[in-house]
Amino acid sequence: MKVLQIGCGGLGSPFALYLTAAGIKELTIIDNDVLDISNLQRQILYNETQIGKDKVKSAKETLVKFNSEVLINAHKDYIDEDSIKTYLKEKKYDFIVDCSDNFKTKFLVNKIAIENSLRCVIAGIKDFYGQIITINPKISACYQCVFSPIKTPPNEGPLPVIGVTPGILGTLEALEVIKTALGLPNLENKVLMVNLIDLRFNIIDIVKNENCICSS
Numbered sequence: 001m002k003v004l005q006i007g008c009g010g011l012g013s014p015f016a017l018y019l020t021a022a023g024i025k026e027l028t029i030i031d032n033d034v035l036d037i038s039n040l041q042r043q044i045l046y047n048e049t050q051i052g053k054d055k056v057k058s059a060k061e062t063l064v065k066f067n068s069e070v071l072i073n074a075h076k077d078y079i080d081e082d083s084i085k086t087y088l089k090e091k092k093y094d095f096i097v098d099c100s101d102n103f104k105t106k107f108l109v110n111k112i113a114i115e116n117s118l119r120c121v122i123a124g125i126k127d128f129y130g131q132i133i134t135i136n137p138k139i140s141a142c143y144q145c146v147f148s149p150i151k152t153p154p155n156e157g158p159l160p161v162i163g164v165t166p167g168i169l170g171t172l173e174a175l176e177v178i179k180t181a182l183g184l185p186n187l188e189n190k191v192l193m194v195n196l197i198d199l200r201f202n203i204i205d206i207v208k209n210e211n212c213i214c215s216s
Ligand SMILES: [Zn+2]
Pocket: 141, 142, 143, 144, 145, 146, 208, 209, 212, 213, 214, 215
């Protein structure tokens, strides 16, 4: 199984650790950030000795020690409509997974998944709250069927967060990839809403929007 992971911070840390430990065949990570001390409360893939270094480089160094049989590809890059094409040309992936910290990238990952028929998992977090969706392109409802890009502030930066929240949502993203690959029940046509203040997990059934990009 070949997985393309977009972002390697709070969500991406547990996601990459669990998928590597599980022994997936190949994990390709794209991230453009350098590790800052303020990242360490939630980005558990990294430690103090790696501050100031490229995250993808440090991520690869750690992950290969977990499971030498998993091929880890690490690319320091921004993801946009053009740059992603290079990576999609290189090989055929089974999944694209959003571990980014902004809405713009989440909508882009969703679009890429639909255009390239890639299974997809997208999670979002804010302080003690999160949500996660799994997409079977053109078959199930997509991220944009549920969330509107128009209502999203265009320059939204990283959202404030407590470290455990991306820990749980990133772990659930890994679980979704593994369950989907095994043909087990997943979050297609559903959004899981996670409330870590009240410790509530609610599943909302969603339907494919016939006017959405996933229906054309
Ligand atoms: Zn849609």
